[in-house]
Amino acid sequence: MYPPGGTFGPRVQLDYQLVYLHRGCVDVEIDGAWLHLGPGEVALLTPGHREFFRFARTEETHHSWVALRHLPLAPEQIAELDAAPRSLPLSAAMSSILEACLAVRGLSLLEPRRRPVAPAPPELVPLVVAALVRYGEEAHAPGSAGQGEPDPPHPALARALWVIHHRLDEPLTLRDLAAAAHVTPEYLVRLFRRRLGTSPLRYLWQERVRFGLSLLEHTGLPVGEIAARAGFQTVYHFSRRVRAATGVPPTRLRRRRWLGTPEEPADSR
Numbered sequence: 001m002y003p004p005g006g007t008f009g010p011r012v013q014l015d016y017q018l019v020y021l022h023r024g025c026v027d028v029e030i031d032g033a034w035l036h037l038g039p040g041e042v043a044l045l046t047p048g049h050r051e052f053f054r055f056a057r058t059e060e061t062h063h064s065w066v067a068l069r070h071l072p073l074a075p076e077q078i079a080e081l082d083a084a085p086r087s088l089p090l091s092a093a094m095s096s097i098l099e100a101c102l103a104v105r106g107l108s109l110l111e112p113r114r115r116p117v118a119p120a121p122p123e124l125v126p127l128v129v130a131a132l133v134r135y136g137e138e139a140h141a142p143g144s145a146g147q148g149e150p151d152p153p154h155p156a157l158a159r160a161l162w163v164i165h166h167r168l169d170e171p172l173t174l175r176d177l178a179a180a181a182h183v184t185p186e187y188l189v190r191l192f193r194r195r196l197g198t199s200p201l202r203y204l205w206q207e208r209v210r211f212g213l214s215l216l217e218h219t220g221l222p223v224g225e226i227a228a229r230a231g232f233q234t235v236y237h238f239s240r241r242v243r244a245a246t247g248v249p250p251t252r253l254r255r256r257r258w259l260g261t262p263e264e265p266a267d268s269r
Contacts, residue, residue, distance in 0.1 A: 002026075002061045008053040016081065016132055017045040017067035020090055020098060022166060024061030027054045035086045040162040042094060043087040044135055066101045068128045081132060084139035089158070091138060095165045096210060097131045100218040127218060156181040157191050164204050168211055168231045174200055208232065209241050216242075216250055217257045223250045 002008070002024075010029075019026075020042040028035045028043065029052040037043050045051065047069075055061040071078055088094075101124060160181040163172070170176075177200050178185040192200045212230035215221055221229075227238035242250045 002055040006055040015067035022062040024056040080136040
């Protein structure tokens with residue numbers, strides 16, 4: 001977290017690094033060219049470039065990052081990353097992977113980092129690799145920049161989705177989402193149904209379940225803490241949702257994923 005008017009650098013980037021904003025903004029000078037990054041965006045920084053960071057002047061800037069120096073990727077995947085645009089909107093899939101990265105470190109997208117960075121545990125490496133691979137895939141997917149005409153999200157929809165993805169642990173209501181999107185609740189419902197084929201609250205609970213499943217698979221956090229981080233008021237409610245989505249309770253699902261055992265049909269006993 002940086003105070004208003006904070007700066008960092010100049011430095012030469014040594015890693016493949018993903019930087020994403022939660023609050024505030026940052027302008028990054030990369031080899032003399034400027035990149036602006038705001039909330040709900042993720043930037044890819046690649047090795048060998050000179051960088052200078054200038055953070056928001058009037059508010060604190062909260063950002064997180066993941067980085068890896070040596071990528072266990074095929075040459076064509078690395079070339080895809082090197083050719084990718086400097087920044088992308090933070091998708092639900094990318095947010096899920098990055099949240100799992102922070103969860104391994106005992107952090108959260110919702111909590112500013114207030115302590116020194118410790119050496120990365122080994123289990124973090126495959127998650128960072130997954131995040132970088134996902135960035136490359138999204139950058140070069142049909143409809144992305146340079147790949148035909150994209151269908152840009154409605155600004156109100158983008159604002160509501162950003163709130164959902166970054167405030168899952170809060171007791172959000174339809175009115176909260178509509179207020180954040182600067183539209184009426186009725187209009188937000190129509191917008192979600194037209195663009196996503198679902199309602200705002202149904203999407204919210206789907207994302208809570210998805211996030212909880214990601215934490216179950218990628219972290220050793222207690223089920224009760226996972227339930228709270230994913231926005232469930234009780235472990236029972238979380239367990240019921242997990243069972244409905246997967247056919248098994250959380251602890252059993254975690255054991256299967258960790259041991260790599262085959263999935264059983266949802267109606268098995």
